[in-house]
Structure formats: C-alpha cells, structure tokens
Amino acid sequence: MKVLMINGSPDISGCIHTAMMIAKDTLAEQGIEAEELVVGNRDIRGCIGCRKCKTTGKCVFNDLVNETAPRLAEADGLIIGSPVFYGTPNGTLLCFLQRLF
Secondary structure, three states: OOOEEEEEEOOOHHHHHHHHHHHHHHHHHHOOEEEEOOOOOOOOOOOOOOOHHHHHOOOOOOOOHOOOHHHHHHHHEEEOOOEEEEEOOOHHHHHHHHHHH
C-alpha cells in the first residue's frame, strides 16, 4: 500500500511536516509506504475554468499538478495537511487541490 501526503504549508520543516513525519512513521510500522509532497511553497496558479482537463485529461498549466496526478492515481490513501490562515487552508494548497481533482 502507498499513501500520498500533501503538505500545504509554506514552511517545509514546520508543524505540518512534523505531523506528516509522525504519520509516515506510524504507517511504516504497518508496512505502508508514505510519500510527502510539499506544495505550500510552490508557485501554483488557480483554475481558470478553460475545461481543457475534460478533453485532454490534464491541466493546461503543465506544473506540479500534472506531475502529481499519476502519483495520486497510484496511491491507496491520501493525507492532506495545511496551516489555517484566516479560517481556511493555505490558498496555494486550495489552488493545487482544485486543479488536481
């Protein structure tokens, strides 16, 4: 089994990363592989509603989103972590997830 962990924090060694490493260790004890992907410090634009993904199967913006989609398809589980800014998850994470899904 494999779990993809998406870290939405811009701080690559902060609290979200620490929580993900604890989850990774716990999963490893059960023989489950886990991979952390940090997106909170990346330049990811939001969806523009062009609907190209519907016809081509991938986003028109060729960035981390398109690189991650096959990894998500192969994963058996998903963990998403984010700091909360002004009552919502990190905006970069939200853009990433909207385009990924």
